[in-house]
Amino acid sequence: MTVYLIHFDRPIGKGRMGKAQHYLGFVEDGQLWERMCKHASGQGAKIMAAVSLQYNIGWRCVRTWEGGRTLERQLKNKKRAKALCPMCSHSPTSEGLNHVARTSRLPSQSQVRVQRYLGVVEQAP
Numbered sequence: 001m002t003v004y005l006i007h008f009d010r011p012i013g014k015g016r017m018g019k020a021q022h023y024l025g026f027v028e029d030g031q032l033w034e035r036m037c038k039h040a041s042g043q044g045a046k047i048m049a050a051v052s053l054q055y056n057i058g059w060r061c062v063r064t065w066e067g068g069r070t071l072e073r074q075l076k077n078k079k080r081a082k083a084l085c086p087m088c089s090h091s092p093t094s095e096g097l098n099h100v101a102r103t104s105r106l107p108s109q110s111q112v113r114v115q116r117y118l119g120v121v122e123q124a125p
Helices: 032-040 046-054 069-078 094-103 108-118
Strands: 002-012 020-027 059-066
Touching: 002 032, 002 046, 002 069, 020 032, 020 046, 020 069, 032 046, 032 059, 046 059
Parallel strands: none
Antiparallel strands: 002 020, 002 059
16 A cells, blocks of 8 residues: 655645645555546545645645555654655755655556656656
8 A cells, every 4th residue: 555645736724723735645556646636536535625626726746655544644643744745844856756756665657657747757648
């Protein structure tokens, strides 16, 4: 299984509940691209539906870890997604994003799909 971190281009929310700029999720191995497509179409997590459809906020998958529901829950409970995010923790560069995609432990075909999604490699015509 794979745990993933999504970074929103701008925060969502206000008031007592605070603002969110990240989403942590998990997916079965080899299904990351399909899950990203579901998030983009508003299926799955309610916050991702709001970000993608209601507020039209851009987002990207910026980091992955090998692990499942237990790891996802541990990371969520720490409430420190910003510290885990390469977009927030230091100056992002395309090389840095490529490094994130390249070092993830995804199967090679899924890795290329994620790199395409991140915009660090061009899609073939």
